[in-house]
Amino acid sequence: MLTFPEFDAQAIHRDLRNILSEEYISTSLFERLNNALDPWPDELSKERLPYIVVRPETTEEVSRLLKYSNENRIPVFVRGSGTGLTGASRYSVKGIVLNTNRLTSLEVQKDYGYFECGPGHRALAIQEALDARGYFLPMAPGSIRIATLGGIISNNTSGHVVDACLGKPADYVLGLEVVLPSGEVLETGTKSLRKPAGTDLTKLFVGGDGLLGVITKIRLRLVPAMKKAYGVAFFEDLAPLARGVQRMYYENAPLPLFMEFMDKNSATVGFKLQGLQPPPGPVIIFLTLGHTDEEASQKADRLVEVLKKEKPIQAQKIEDMEYWQTIWRVREVMLPYLMQEGKGAFAGCEIVSTLANLQECLQDAIKMSDDMPTLRGMDSFVFGHIGALTIHVDYILPAEWPAVKKVAAVTEVLQKEAEINLKYGTCGGEWGQFSKRNPFYLKRYGEQNYKLVIEMKKLFDPNNILNPGILMDL
Numbered sequence: 001m002l003t004f005p006e007f008d009a010q011a012i013h014r015d016l017r018n019i020l021s022e023e024y025i026s027t028s029l030f031e032r033l034n035n036a037l038d039p040w041p042d043e044l045s046k047e048r049l050p051y052i053v054v055r056p057e058t059t060e061e062v063s064r065l066l067k068y069s070n071e072n073r074i075p076v077f078v079r080g081s082g083t084g085l086t087g088a089s090r091y092s093v094k095g096i097v098l099n100t101n102r103l104t105s106l107e108v109q110k111d112y113g114y115f116e117c118g119p120g121h122r123a124l125a126i127q128e129a130l131d132a133r134g135y136f137l138p139m140a141p142g143s144i145r146i147a148t149l150g151g152i153i154s155n156n157t158s159g160h161v162v163d164a165c166l167g168k169p170a171d172y173v174l175g176l177e178v179v180l181p182s183g184e185v186l187e188t189g190t191k192s193l194r195k196p197a198g199t200d201l202t203k204l205f206v207g208g209d210g211l212l213g214v215i216t217k218i219r220l221r222l223v224p225a226m227k228k229a230y231g232v233a234f235f236e237d238l239a240p241l242a243r244g245v246q247r248m249y250y251e252n253a254p255l256p257l258f259m260e261f262m263d264k265n266s267a268t269v270g271f272k273l274q275g276l277q278p279p280p281g282p283v284i285i286f287l288t289l290g291h292t293d294e295e296a297s298q299k300a301d302r303l304v305e306v307l308k309k310e311k312p313i314q315a316q317k318i319e320d321m322e323y324w325q326t327i328w329r330v331r332e333v334m335l336p337y338l339m340q341e342g343k344g345a346f347a348g349c350e351i352v353s354t355l356a357n358l359q360e361c362l363q364d365a366i367k368m369s370d371d372m373p374t375l376r377g378m379d380s381f382v383f384g385h386i387g388a389l390t391i392h393v394d395y396i397l398p399a400e401w402p403a404v405k406k407v408a409a410v411t412e413v414l415q416k417e418a419e420i421n422l423k424y425g426t427c428g429g430e431w432g433q434f435s436k437r438n439p440f441y442l443k444r445y446g447e448q449n450y451k452l453v454i455e456m457k458k459l460f461d462p463n464n465i466l467n468p469g470i471l472m473d474l
């Protein structure tokens with residue numbers, strides 16, 4: 001149980017004026033609410049609303065802010081866009097929210113082969129800036145339009161990207177600037193394209209779940225833009241679809257950048273909203289990369305050939321860009337589409353399969369509501385990054401359900417996610433490890449492992465002021 005004393009919000013406000021200009025400190029109820037909401041709004045409570053929201057612009061301001069909070073033992077919550085799905089962006093106690101949306105420097109250093117940016121940039125803005133210069137951003141969560149690079153790096157998530165094709169953000173981060181909870185500023189990594197061998201603290205902060213420090217600058221390798229080709233396949237049901245994905249790996253076919261799938265239920269909603277005929281069954285869509293159009297196209301041909309061995313209703317390369325954009329949109333904005341159509345909130349999870357068990361794991365995912373009391377009998381929407389062996393199972397919770405029932409549904413789904421991921425010896429590959437996933441982490445890796453994480457947190461943050469509540473007390 002986390003306990004922090006009640007602080008005097010006015011006194012905090014007064015002190016913070018010595019660090020930041022008044023216009024970047026807010027105590028308005030709207031700002032406090034807006035900076036405390038995450039994708040699980042029903043869990044927000046009045047008692048946990050932050051005292052104050054601050055928007056620093058420089059590393060020095062972040063440093064002074066943390067030093068002040070540390071000396072006064074006031075909790076600080078780092079906020080990118082608040083889209084994190086494990087509950088890490090939902091605060092356990094009252095505190096100061098450090099919103100990163102003014103930490104938005106960007107320098108493309110072509111001579112050095114990297115770019116450096118502040119953590120508050122939205123990923124899409126970075127992607128567009130890189131596109132314009134002939135590079136591309138090797139990470140693509142479904143939330144790319146809103147998620148910040150700082151949030152993405154803290155989760156080490158690449159979203160749609162097939163890990164085995166392009167790797168995770170950690171593979172591209174050359175170095176970081178981090179402010180420790182004490183206010184000290186740390187530089188990690190290198191300015192070379194040669195990444196450090198041996199101990200490199202960068203690795204602790206990338207995918208560090210926001211536990212150890214505030215990332216204030218990110219140095220990422222520039223990745224040249226590649227040529228792309230596209231494909232689609234419709235199947236009778238999910239078993240041959242899963243076998244097609246397995247075949248892609250087993251036959252050493254070229255791995256695509258993205259390979260997404262939607263079951264018939266979810267695809268039908270999206271296709272309808274895009275004005276397309278409902279699909280005849282579950283769908284795979286994929287995108288291949290090449291140094292030339294020909295190379296990308298040959299890879300797509302090879303994938304179509306491999307998928308055809310599982311006798312899909314139809315599998316083909318897509319030449320019509322308008323069609324590709326339309327079906328890509330169906331997948332990319334699947335969650336908002338489902339909520340719009342179902343007029344409700346969602347409960348969802350991230351099941352990760354092993355390659356060998358993909359068919360069985362998909363079956364487990366489809367049947368997961370059978371033993372969930374709140375969601376039994378409800379329609380599920382199954383989709384995800386099948387090329388990366390990730391399956392999302394989502395349920396739309398009717399708006400009229402009371403908050404307590406919606407919270408129960410979210411909890412059930414994550415418990416079931418844990419059960420299935422434990423069964424296959426996997427773990428979430430996108431959303432981070434702790435908060436709502438603490439019980440899973442303990443079961444999956446054991447108490448000693450969890451204690452080590454707690455000890456590491458204590459080493460960096462002895463007063464537990466940074467994002468308290470993401471880890472639980474043992």
Ligand SMILES: Cc1cc2nc3c(=O)[nH]c(=O)nc-3n(C[C@H](O)[C@H](O)[C@H](O)COP(=O)(O)OP(=O)(O)OC[C@H]3O[C@@H](n4cnc5c(N)ncnc54)[C@H](O)[C@@H]3O)c2cc1C
Nearest residue numbers: 080081082083084142143148150151152157159210215430
């Ligand atoms: C509609 C929707 C679709 C999504 N699709 C995907 C998907 O396809 N793939 C995927 O992986 N995820 C997906 N997500 C989840 C989410 O977008 C990602 O987890 C994203 O990485 C979080 O970015 P954010 O800026 O919102 O971070 P936040 O939610 O604000 O923060 C996440 C965590 O990182 C910490 N943090 C943020 N910035 C810093 C910093 N500068 N220094 C230290 N710690 C920091 C926070 O304190 C928090 O603990 C989706 C979410 C939504 C709502």
